Amino acid sequence: MSNYIEHEGTIIEQIAEQKYMVKIVQQSACATCKAAALCTVAESKEKCIEAIATDTTLSVGDQVVIYGRTTLGYKALALAVIIPLAIAMTTLLSVSHYTSNEAVAGISTLAILAPYYALLWLLRKKIKRIFVFYIKHKL
Numbered sequence: 395m396s397n398y399i400e401h402e403g404t405i406i407e408q409i410a411e412q413k414y415m416v417k418i419v420q421q422s423a424c425a426t427c428k429a430a431a432l433c434t435v436a437e438s439k440e441k442c443i444e445a446i447a448t449d450t451t452l453s454v455g456d457q458v459v460i461y462g463r464t465t466l467g468y469k470a471l472a473l474a475v476i477i478p479l480a481i482a483m484t485t486l487l488s489v490s491h492y493t494s495n496e497a498v499a500g501i502s503t504l505a506i507l508a509p510y511y512a513l514l515w516l517l518r519k520k521i522k523r524i525f526v527f528y529i530k531h532k533l
Contacts, residue, residue: 405452405456416443
């Protein structure tokens with residue numbers, strides 16, 4: 395298993411001296427199927443990712459490979475899914491145990507997630523420094 399996640403993309407903008415905006419096309423697994431044109435399940439999304447280049451010969455329009463460590467995916471999964479799920483389940487079980495009121499438990503569960511996501515938003519610059527991607531020329 396590789397230690398890196400890689401996606402092919404195109405440089406669309408140079409942000410700083412060695413920082414570029416790269417457009418990638420993220421496809422679902424079935425998008426490469428021969429019947430994908432006839433199927434409504436197949437999907438693809440364009441995303442723009444900020445990446446750092448060590449190669450100074452890159453320019454706008456170049457085909458590149460953007461890559462990052464596999465651990466970034468695990469960190470993103472933890473921040474977006476696992477931690478909020480743990481918070482929600484703990485809140486739901488605690489409030490329903492102490493109040494025996496399902497409506498209060500449900501509302502409390504949803505309400506407790508708002509501060510969590512607000513905290514993520516406030517820490518977005520710090521989180522952005524953790525999620526760093528790099529560029530290399532497409533071979």
